[in-house]
Amino acid sequence: MSTNPAPDLSTSPVALQTGFDASHGAPVPAHETLPILRVTANNPGPFTFHGTNSYVLGDERLTIIDPGPADDAHLDALLKAIAGRSVDAILVTHTHADHSPLARALQQATGAPVLGCGPHAPFRDLADGEVNLLDASGDRAHAPDTVLGDGAMIPTELGPLSVVATPGHTANHLCFALDAHGVLFSGDHVMGWSTTIVAPPDGAMAPYMASLDRLIARGDTLYLPGHGGAVDDPQRFTRGLRSHRRMRANAILERLKAGDETVPAIVQAIYAGVDARLHGAAALSVFAHLEELVACGDAATDGPPLLRGRYRMTG
Ligand SMILES: [Zn+2]
16 A cells, blocks of 8 residues: 655644555445445556546445546456446546546446536636646536536435535536434535645635535534545634644745745745645745735735735735
């Protein structure tokens, strides 16, 4: 079992949960009492931990959450877990290449409709000359039968599953909650093993923070995320993530005050203890914070905020 480092923030005060037995391809019970299976795809990496978790809900009439990457072995594993039972719906949290593409093949194999997040779209257009470094991770072919908005309800064998819109990691990110059981499928919005990537223009920090607030205001008692193991103390954990991001924003303002002007200079200063291979991901996170600090007037730059821009304090 390989262990990948978190892509961001090993200096985090959040207690990340990095123990996880992926059991690639084999269905693993994901809940003590409810019939929920986790099948983890064999696509480990710095941004996917041990791989993408697909969830299979129900005994007789099934609901699948996040089919995963376009991977024949994972399709076989899901079909084995489904074992000929009927599938009512294939739900997708967001359009990253490790979550949504297998929806097409799974739909062909099962006839179930694909529901959930809308087509892939960034939060904003690219500025002149700006490059979207995460472009390849977007699944632009995702074409759901039905796009579900916040508050929509999907009937499942385990009770209604409600849609909780949680933009931030992507603009279209959704969580799904079995409200009657306090179980929330948190996708890539909140994961136990790592803080989530928030990288403009596909991601945006202000909506991400608002989406953390949304989850904190709910009473869910268990999160089943898109990567890694269950989060069994989700309120405390999500509050920790929020404090962590606020601390980062303050640290970035401190660096601007100290005279740093660029993303690389800030990364060098505040991620000094972090593996240099992760500095690319850290740069995107710093950029996301700077974009938000400019939007709220605490920082300034000339023209639109850019990864390679120069920044300063205001006032
Ligand atoms: Zn993602």
